[in-house]
Amino acid sequence: MLRANYEWQQLANDQEKLVSQIADQCDLPPLLANLLVHRGCESIADAQGFLKPQIQSILPPDQLHDMDKAVDRIVTAIENNELITVYGDYDADGITSTALMFETLETIGANVNYYVPNRFKDGYGPNQAAYQRLIEAGTQLILTVDNGVSGKEAIDFANDQGVDVVITDHHSLPAELPVAKAIVHPKYPGDEYQGGDLSGVGVAFKLAWALLEEFPTELLDLVAIGEIADVVSVAGENRALITMGIHQLRQGVRVGLHELISLTNADEAHLTEEDIGFQIAPRLNALGRLEDANQGVELLTTLDEDQGRQLAKAVDDCNQERQKLVQTVTEAAMVEAKKPENVDRPVLLIVGHDWHQGILGIVASHILQTTGKPTIVASVNQGETVAKASGRSRDGFDLFAALDQHRDLMTAFGGHPLACGLSFEVDQADTLRSVLVRATDQQKFDGQKKPSLTIAGQLEQKELTLEFYRQLQRLGPFGPGNELPTFLLKTAKISDLQTMGQKQQHLKFTVTGAQGKVAVLAFNNAGLLSSLQGSTPDLAVQVGVNRWRGQTKLQLMLHDLKITGPAIEDARVTRLIAPMFKQKAVYVTFNQQLRDNLTGNVAGQVVSGRTAQTMDLTDQKVVIVDCPPDLPTLVKILKNCQRVARIHLMFFSRTPLHQRGMPGRQQFVALYQTIRQQKINLNRMGQQLANYLQVDNEQLIFMIHVFLELRFVTIKDGVLAPVKEITRADLKQTMSYRQRMAQLTVEQTLLRSTSDQLVAWVKQNLNSH
Known part of the structure; x- marks a missing residue:
């Protein structure tokens, strides 16, 4: 028995008439038509609009607060030949925002440059020292993209120097806003934007549209990258922006991006939001985490092929270094997360020393994924007293709200409900931990409760085809607000189990589809190998493809699984050695001498066959070491094993008889x-x-x-x-x-049978009454 990590909630099919109409009129499988209904499509027209998003669904830029003021100030600067500095951010959303706005201002004749702050020297958002350097270098107007609303002090400084600041941002608003020439923000109090959940590049795009006075399709590739990287909702107008942006990306127009994609596993002509989220965005983010994010803007804006190739190589190398650092720091942070003082905490604040501060957010995500606990990972460098940190949270706990009222404990703070960045004096760590624990009570956050997993429906064997994947893609792009659906494969018969990866950390197996075997990948889940052997689990999977050397094959990604009965592992042996007894288990033996030899020398309990028939084996691993004297004895044990986690069948026989047989x-x-x-x-x-x-x-x-x-x-x-x-x-x-x-x-049944025959016999007797 293996319990799921999530609470599965399968979508009902309670509007059969509408589902049937949408399936018929839109040429969709009923399973996907039902999914559209659950995602808000109340008519055939709604479904058609969802499947083919149009530019008409995108609101004009004047719907955003202060857009007219921002345009007026920028136009005045252009007319007066004032130097405009686009002040960005060092993540993928900020890099694409900077590139987009820089290109736009150049196009309309502005005297413009850009500045992407350094994570380590400048920190996030407006920085007074950086502003001072820019102003001394001649900047007369600062235009922030993907930042600004948390920069009151720096912006006050710019105002005192006679330099205006125009803010475009989307981050959570502080209690006191800065005094700027314009604040273009979709959540401005009292003037909230109705178009959707724009990221920084989405807001910048609206300003570019207003400045250009026509819809700039050529900039949508940058919008798609930034919006997907920042994990904003893909519902509403973002659906159209990202869809058209992905189409633009597939054209390979940007020299640097084209070269970068060639270094990934992505197929540019068939690029998806998944490729952006897992291949392009992490590489751009790596620059800001480790090096100079200005290189990212150069990569996105260059027209020179040689420069694009060199920059793409530098970005890819940086990402590889980032991956190594993440692995090292994650291992160290996980040790801290498992310490006794952290085991019972619903929220974690982990403080390390001399961990690379550019990757703390990724590490926090890994800890959250493993433990299920909202996590802040901090690091303080040798000789310093201020720790820098990044936090990641999950549904049910607003990390930003938990800390926003305690800014006095921090030297810097900003973020979203599910992610934040902060700095604090390291001696405030325990106080911050107390604040976080109190916040879980205030928000009624139950860290022990499993997160829910929506199951879109049950996939049948006949639906495991490339055609089903093609139909599924019509519902994309996927992301928050339109999540990639997860489907159920009921009592799947699996085969070809194997581990893979540099450290054999991943798991791969196959299930049977309509056109043969279909691979299932379970990343960082090699530990499931023994549990899956001999089992027919319920699998929660997402549907994708693997494109390799011109071939396209259906591929499933494992999201979660349930094994309702014990996992049965065929581990038959012809000799016994000490390493076989290192795992904690209940070891069942029928031979008294063997039982005496094992007692005290195994990592568990050694019991007789008679004891195993009646003892409580719930959630235990049961190892049947040797062959029973007869099958009825084993059947009695199996009837008591219905609630065990795993049955490991060794069936050692010192003197097997089947080679001699019975004299005639x-x-x-x-x-x-x-x-x-x-x-x-x-x-x-x-x-x-x-x-x-x-x-x-x-x-x-x-x-x-x-x-x-x-x-x-x-x-x-x-x-x-x-x-x-x-x-x-x-x-x-x-x-x-x-x-x-x-x-x-006994030997004919237990030793001379195939693995499938043995497992089938055990299952039959497990379920017999």
Whole structure:
């Protein structure tokens, strides 16, 4: 038995008429038509609009607060040839925002440059020292993209210097807003934007549209990258922006991006939002985490192929270094997360020393994914007292709200409900931990409760096709607000289990589809290998494809699984060695001598077959070490194993009989006739007798035991002699004969069967009543 990590909630199909109409009119599988209904489509027209998003669904830029003021100030700057500095951010959303706005201002003749702050020197958002350097270099207007609303002090400084600041941002608003020439923000109090959840690049795009006075399709590739990287909702107008942006990306127009994509596993002509989220965005983010994010803007804006190639290589190298750092720091942070003082905490604040501060957010995500706990990971460098940190949260706990009222404990703070960045004096760590724990009570956050997982429906074998994937893609792009659906494969028959990856950390297996075997990948889940062996689990999977060397194959990604009965592992052995007994388990043995040898030398409990029939084995791993004396004994044990986690079948046999078999009737007759003719000294003539009967010594001894039990013969001082008067009897009814037959039956069923046959037999007897 293996419990799911999520609470599965399958979508109902309670609007069958509408589902049938949408499936028919939109040429969709009913399973996907039902999904559209659950995602808000109340008519065929809604479904058609969802499947083919139009530019008409995108609101004009004047719907955003202060857009007219921002345009007026920028136009004035252009007319007066003022130097405009686009002040960006060092993540993928900020880099694309900076590139988009820089290109736009150049196009309309502005005197413009850009500045992407350094994560380590400048920190996030407006920085007074950086502003001062820019102003001293001649900047007369600062235009922030993907930042600004948390920069009151720096912006006040710019105002004092006679330099205006125009803010475009989307981050959570502080209690006191800065005094700027314009604040273009979709959540401005009292003037909230109705178009959707724009990221920084989405807001910048609206300003670019207003400045250009026409819809700038050529900039949508940058919008798609920034919006997907920042994990904003893909519902509303973002659906149209990202859809058209992905189409633009597939054209390969941007030299630097084209070269960068060539270094990934993505297929540019078939680029998806998944490729952006897992291939492009992490590489751009790596620059800001480790090096200079200005290189990212150069990559996105260059027109020179050689420069694009060089920049793409530098970005990719930086990402590889980032991956190594993440692995090292995650391992160290996980050790901290598992310490006793953290085990019972619903929210974690982990403080390390000299961890690379550019990757703390990724590490926090890994800890959150593993523990299920909202996590802040901080690091303080040698000789310093201020720790820098990044936090990641999950549904049910607003990390920004938890800390926003305690800014006095921090030297810097900003973010979203599910992510934040902060700095604090390291001696405030315990106080911050207390604040976070109190916030879980205030928000009624239950960290023990499993997060929910929506199951879109059950996939049948006939639906595991490339055509189903093509139809599914019509519902994309996927992301928050339109999540990639997860489907159920019920009692899947799996095969070809294997680990993969540099450290064998991933798991791969296959299930049967309509056109053959379909691969299922379970990243960072190699530990499931033993649990899945011999099981028919319920799988929660997402549908994708693998494109390799011109071939496209259906591929499933494992999201979660349930094994309702015990996992059964065929681990039959011909010898026993110490490493086989290192795992904690209940070891069942039928041989007393073997049980004595194992007791005290295994990582668990050693019990007899009789004890195993009645003891509480719930959630235990049960290892059946040797062969039982007969199958009914094993069946009684299996009936008590319905609630165990795993059954590990070793079935060691010291002297298997199947190679010798059962002596035939003629051999019994020949033995008896030989004994009737003469007494036999077994010590001197035993081998000669075995050769004559064409049996081995073990079979001869068995036959003699049968005759002794029937009282056909006697043995005295090693001499075998016949009994003068015998009572006719059936040798098959003797205990010796029946025990041998039982052992042969055991071996035929347990040792000579195929793995599939063995597992099927065990399952049948697990479920028998």
